Amino acid sequence: APAPDLVVYGDYVLTMDPEQPEIPDGAVVVDKGVIVAVGPRPEIDRRYVAARSIDGAGRVLMPGLVNGHTHSAMTLFRGMVDDLDLMTWLNDYVFPMEGRFVDPAFIRAGSELACWEMIRGGTTTFVDMYFHPDEIAGVVQRCGLRAIIAAPHIDYPSPGFSGWDDSFAAAEDFVRRWQGREPRITPAFAPHAPYTVSPRHLRATVEKAQALGAPISMHLAEAPAESAYIAEHFDTTPVQHVAGLGMYRLPLIAAHMVQLDDRDIALTAAAGVGAVHNPTSNMKLGAGISPVPAMLAAGVKVGLGTDGAASNNDLDLWEEVRMAALLHKVDSGDPTALPAGQALAMATRLGAAAIHMEDSIGQLKVGMQADMIQLAVDKTRHQPIYDITSHLVYVLDSTDVVTTIVAGEVLMRDGTVLTIDEAALRKAVDGRRDEIRAVLGKKPEGE
Numbered sequence: 001a002p003a004p005d006l007v008v009y010g011d012y013v014l015t016m017d018p019e020q021p022e023i024p025d026g027a028v029v030v031d032k033g034v035i036v037a038v039g040p041r042p043e044i045d046r047r048y049v050a051a052r053s054i055d056g057a058g059r060v061l062m063p064g065l066v067n068g069h070t071h072s073a074m075t076l077f078r079g080m081v082d083d084l085d086l087m088t089w090l091n092d093y094v095f096p097m098e099g100r101f102v103d104p105a106f107i108r109a110g111s112e113l114a115c116w117e118m119i120r121g122g123t124t125t126f127v128d129m130y131f132h133p134d135e136i137a138g139v140v141q142r143c144g145l146r147a148i149i150a151a152p153h154i155d156y157p158s159p160g161f162s163g164w165d166d167s168f169a170a171a172e173d174f175v176r177r178w179q180g181r182e183p184r185i186t187p188a189f190a191p192h193a194p195y196t197v198s199p200r201h202l203r204a205t206v207e208k209a210q211a212l213g214a215p216i217s218m219h220l221a222e223a224p225a226e227s228a229y230i231a232e233h234f235d236t237t238p239v240q241h242v243a244g245l246g247m248y249r250l251p252l253i254a255a256h257m258v259q260l261d262d263r264d265i266a267l268t269a270a271a272g273v274g275a276v277h278n279p280t281s282n283m284k285l286g287a288g289i290s291p292v293p294a295m296l297a298a299g300v301k302v303g304l305g306t307d308g309a310a311s312n313n314d315l316d317l318w319e320e321v322r323m324a325a326l327l328h329k330v331d332s333g334d335p336t337a338l339p340a341g342q343a344l345a346m347a348t349r350l351g352a353a354a355i356h357m358e359d360s361i362g363q364l365k366v367g368m369q370a371d372m373i374q375l376a377v378d379k380t381r382h383q384p385i386y387d388i389t390s391h392l393v394y395v396l397d398s399t400d401v402v403t404t405i406v407a408g409e410v411l412m413r414d415g416t417v418l419t420i421d422e423a424a425l426r427k428a429v430d431g432r433r434d435e436i437r438a439v440l441g442k443k444p445e446g447e
Ligand SMILES: N[C@@H](CCSC[C@H]1O[C@@H](n2cnc3c(=O)[nH]cnc32)[C@H](O)[C@@H]1O)C(=O)O
Pocket: 071, 086, 090, 094, 095, 098, 129, 130, 131, 152, 153, 154, 158, 159, 160, 161, 162, 167, 192, 193, 219, 222, 281, 307, 308, 311
């Protein structure tokens, strides 16, 4: 028998592969970080003797989750400003705080805190957009997660901002240095939003991203104030504005996509642009309700994201799955609007498509990357179980995740994160918290 690196079992194997969605008492075989077999346990055990195995009794085995939009180091701003609309939150609070506190050490601590939380909760891939992307990439490399790391650039004179030319040149430099360097890291461009980056600079971004073959991640059609700004200055919608500048010709990852008309949705579907839905952030900032069922019906690739911990306030993707499943029922008055299976797909297979990685992640399928998680479903509060998908969406949560594996590497085992020193992390986070508290104590922000 062939001797692969690892076999992982599950009483319930949920592949998210439409061709064989669920395998009771199944197993996934991994060799050199890639899935080489998926099937029922007896058949797998007959064919393979793996070097290592992870038991699956009382456990679900499924693909790791995809967080399509976050700002990882904003974990250090968790719970600092709540209950404000997007523009007030951003201009009066977040930008000044960032100008004051963000430096490379802040990013190292904040991103590590984010990665710890994501590994703990079963997120295996995330799309990040934040300052000092080299620091983020270093953290991601050390903790073993997979990420698209988008280097931000902006016109808007936010604090800490050194001008468009510098921020764009730094982003290009980052993309060039990280392309092909680490298989789990994809560098990308991140023009902040249509209301903070001029048309000329969005065009320049398209040209550069096209030349380098890099994806773009940006905030798009998030809040009413953005639509009003774009209507006033350009007499169109945010989507049609950026599509007109060529942005819909590339692998674009568009976060939010709340304020959309029918034409915006049709254009997004036709272009294959990925839409990342952030239900908690949208609800919390009062941005509106993204027309997710309409996008899905039109064939848009819709994923899920947490956004940063300053507008969520955590990076728990299970919460987004459940929020999405519930929000669109209440919005439409139709409980069939977003069924559990579709909500779960948005965190896995569809979410992978939304970030243009559907060929390598999002399903447990031969040839795909071995990015997978186990959840324990053996507790009394989990019983009885009739439909595992229903449980994953409506019963389980991030604390039920017990194993996290990326490219065949075990990042968490029995609920313990193995690749991050938690005690050292807590110390770094406490240090930053004290520094921020001291400043906030002296000068309270806002009224
Ligand atoms: N101001 C930056 C760009 C920074 S990274 C991404 C930015 O997006 C901000 N951000 C976080 N969540 C949202 C959101 O929902 N909408 C718009 N911006 C956001 C975040 O605070 C951060 O400033 C520069 O000078 O280059």
